[in-house]
Structure formats: structure tokens, C-alpha cells
Amino acid sequence: MRMVLTVCTLLLVSCGEEPQAPLAATDVVFIKPLPGMNMGAAYMSLANNTDRAISIARISSPQFRSVELHETTIEDGVARMRAVPQLTIPAGETVVLQRGGKHLMLMRPTIPANAVTLEFYSDDTLILIVDSAAQSSGEQ
Numbered sequence: 001m002r003m004v005l006t007v008c009t010l011l012l013v014s015c016g017e018e019p020q021a022p023l024a025a026t027d028v029v030f031i032k033p034l035p036g037m038n039m040g041a042a043y044m045s046l047a048n049n050t051d052r053a054i055s056i057a058r059i060s061s062p063q064f065r066s067v068e069l070h071e072t073t074i075e076d077g078v079a080r081m082r083a084v085p086q087l088t089i090p091a092g093e094t095v096v097l098q099r100g101g102k103h104l105m106l107m108r109p110t111i112p113a114n115a116v117t118l119e120f121y122s123d124d125t126l127i128l129i130v131d132s133a134a135q136s137s138g139e140q
């Protein structure tokens, strides 16, 4: 049986003034670590639906010891990845995390889980949860 979940967005403010989620993830792709490997990746589009820039200070996952934001650049024809300390999404804009560009590295799995959950924090506020259970691609 398959539970139908949506990519859910948490707005931890109690008032309902803002009908739209402040930050929304679409086109989410999780690349799970291959057996025996320590790293997976995640790609997605992050849309800032507010009129202020949103800075993602931290991303965590119950299934991984750390989640890092990386950027791939080509230097002398060789692709290199470097860690990016913070991801800022300008007001009203969408940032695309994709193969060959900015992406999330899922480091050191804690448990061999089928599902992946990513929690996006702006300062100490949890602003977005992206859950692989929402993805419709195949069984694992």
C-alpha cells in the first residue's frame, strides 16, 4: 500500500495571512546512495513566494548525518564540487538545484531507509519539509 503524501510545506506561524507557502519545492529528485557508498544527492526547484529573500541556513535529514549544499563548476575541463555555506533565494524567484550546478549532497546515511526527508531551516525556523514519499517514481 502506498501512502499518498504531497511535498509539504510547513509554515510555523500560527496566523493564516499568507495563503501561499513561503518556500515551495518542485521537481524533486533524490539520488540514493549506491550500496556501499556514503553519498547521495538531491535536486529540486525552490520557489520563494514571498517579497523578501529567503536564506537557507541549514538543511538536515533524519536519514543522513549531514546534508551539504554544493556547487559544481568546470575548471580546466574538470568538474569540481565545492561546498556553498548558504543558499539565498531572492524574493519571488526560483533557484534550481540540478546536476552540474548547485545541488544537495546527502552524506553518510544513518539508516538504510527507503524514504528521505529533508528539513530546510532559515535561521532556526523550519520552513520546508521535502519528503521522498511524495515522489511518484517507482518502488524501491
Ligand SMILES: [Cu+2]
Pocket (backbone or CB within 6 Å): 070, 071, 081, 103, 104, 105
Ligand atoms: Cu556535491
